[in-house]
Amino acid sequence: MSKAADSSARASVKIRDVAAFADVSTGTVSNTINHPERVHPRTRLLVEQAIRELGFVPNQQARVLTGAVSNVIGLVVLDVESPFYMGAAHAVERSVRDSGLVVMLCNSEGEIVRESALLSMLAAQHVRGVLLAPATPEEHADRYVNLPQDLPVVLLDFDGGATHCSVSVDNVAGGALAVRHLLDLGHQRIAYVGGSLSLRQFAQRAAGARQAMADAGLDPEEMLTEVSVSGLGIRDGQRAVELLLEGTLPEAIFCGNDMLAFGVYRGLVNAGLRVPEDVALVGYDDIDFAKNWVVPLTSIRQPIDDLGHQAAQLLLDHSSRDSSHVHRQVILKPELVVRRSTDRRVEPRRPGSAGGTVKR
Amino acid sequence: MSKAADSSARASVKIRDVAAFADVSTGTVSNTINHPERVHPRTRLLVEQAIRELGFVPNQQARVLTGAVSNVIGLVVLDVESPFYMGAAHAVERSVRDSGLVVMLCNSEGEIVRESALLSMLAAQHVRGVLLAPATPEEHADRYVNLPQDLPVVLLDFDGGATHCSVSVDNVAGGALAVRHLLDLGHQRIAYVGGSLSLRQFAQRAAGARQAMADAGLDPEEMLTEVSVSGLGIRDGQRAVELLLEGTLPEAIFCGNDMLAFGVYRGLVNAGLRVPEDVALVGYDDIDFAKNWVVPLTSIRQPIDDLGHQAAQLLLDHSSRDSSHVHRQVILKPELVVRRSTDRRVEPRRPGSAGGTVKR
């Protein structure tokens, strides 16, 4: 804009330079930035002009040092490549964006050592607060008393009990939802395919499955076959089918996540079985692929956006009114999405008629 | 460990407190942290002890303020939910982790306004440097002269010309690779299905496809059908097939990404055609699903890990030896992964024999 605009690219401009340029004191510059109402409109214009000419950007480190709250929040997840966490991350980001905050995304990779390193790093950065998907294998929520006291933390996808704020999704309810749906359709012999039960989520989903059977008056011990595979991918699902085929085939299969379900699907097809005619199939997570799978997959949808959003709000709340904050635990309910893999009456959707051009 | 350990959770401990506790000066504490060799072993032990007792964590803001380089690097991507960028992010993180750096992941969502807001925010944070996947639609690399001069930037998945460091993948080569493969298999009438050509990557891949045909002595105008669809998902691929079926069916189809290829697959199957018997199919990106698709998909693999790794190295290099840094452009080559969707001789892999247990 101005002839001096390119000077912005010179060495870092500090508040003193702006003050000198506008011929006012540093205090006035600071005020026009942080308390514009305190400075005379004429002066304000002058200073704003100078700021623009010089391309001044206040040093955030210095600001925070003098007591301002940081505009950074930390987000520690177990896996940056997981659609679940990235969905949540995105939701978090969207909901704090308007408050001028940015998210510092960190990856603990499920390792406690790395996790605590990250936490103290975030504390050292004096971030505004942290959203943490804990790497703790079981409900050792008490472990987290070691967190830096003055670091507001909200637990993500984990119920923190009374000692922490947290937002989680009810996995037991999700498991129950899936199995109840299958029971409603008239299936009775059901298999649950899940990852290692030492993974909290899978154990809870299995528990929900059992509970739903019991509620329906069936004996889970007898009617529910539980298969645990070591991994969580498509191939593991295929493997699970092989294990299942060694016994009596169940009428329906509920998988701990969608990838396993896809694998199960392939395994069934390879064995000459049809979904849902011969076996009904339910996944978990409702990832993008579920609705576009060869046979669209019935799945349990996690309220990911809500999860991220609520966590962010909780953190903002937690980190602003520093006095008298009561920890709150939000537990969200998952949702059943019925598709063809359990119900042949659901019509396959035709592709939309969106635009497209061909050049021959 | 010590009886005073829990005091760490008290209010924030500063270097003065440590100094008082260990009965030394602040300078000495600082030295034992940053230049241990300058302080007497005996004293050092004392101070380290005190640091531990008090749970002292130096305020990073203050450190940076006094001139230390930050241990944070920024990473600005176009989409936090894209496996491509998250793969790269993960690689970046892994390769800087050992240097004690953390990554601040930001999402420009492809919007230039947001992008520049993020950049000046990162500059204000005084991060060590930034890896940027630019939101600029075309090669307007010159636009980036506006970047804060003292902010080292490495462009990601974008060739920055001589004015910037950059690491990118050769999309033209990728397109050529795919089409050459199809030509080698004896196919001649080929279709390219891509997203809007205004997306740099897709335009380049299409160019590569054309070039490969020309190199083989075929006229792209005549033998290559180009289909552009508006979206990039499975449904869009299905739509593309409908468009293609209005004309003569090509012998092979090359898609600008794997999702489109999956859609094309479904479209073909719906039309009663087999892959690869009736039509050969090639995707792009080699996402996880490609190798596990009903018919494993031949695809062009992007060297994502390498991309992230090299970018990180370039940035570290760029941001350390501040003097005399020459901008380097790294261009990586994509790789062809042949699977059944183009070559029926490739045996479908059997699922592994990994562990699994059944409880009946």
Added chain:
DNA sequence: TTCAGAAAATGAAGCGATTCAAATACCCTA
């Protein structure tokens, strides 16, 4: 025992912004 030189420890001066008590400028009334 003394003393030069090396080693270790000290503590005041910044880093860049914000704050706030104190100093000025401005306005209006008497």
Added chain:
DNA sequence: TAGGGTATTTGAATCGCTTCATTTTCTGAA
């Protein structure tokens, strides 16, 4: 035109840490 009150502006002190010129302590040779 003086006086009192409000509106602005000023600039030194401060945040927590690092640096570095000094001071103090230690070594070992003379």
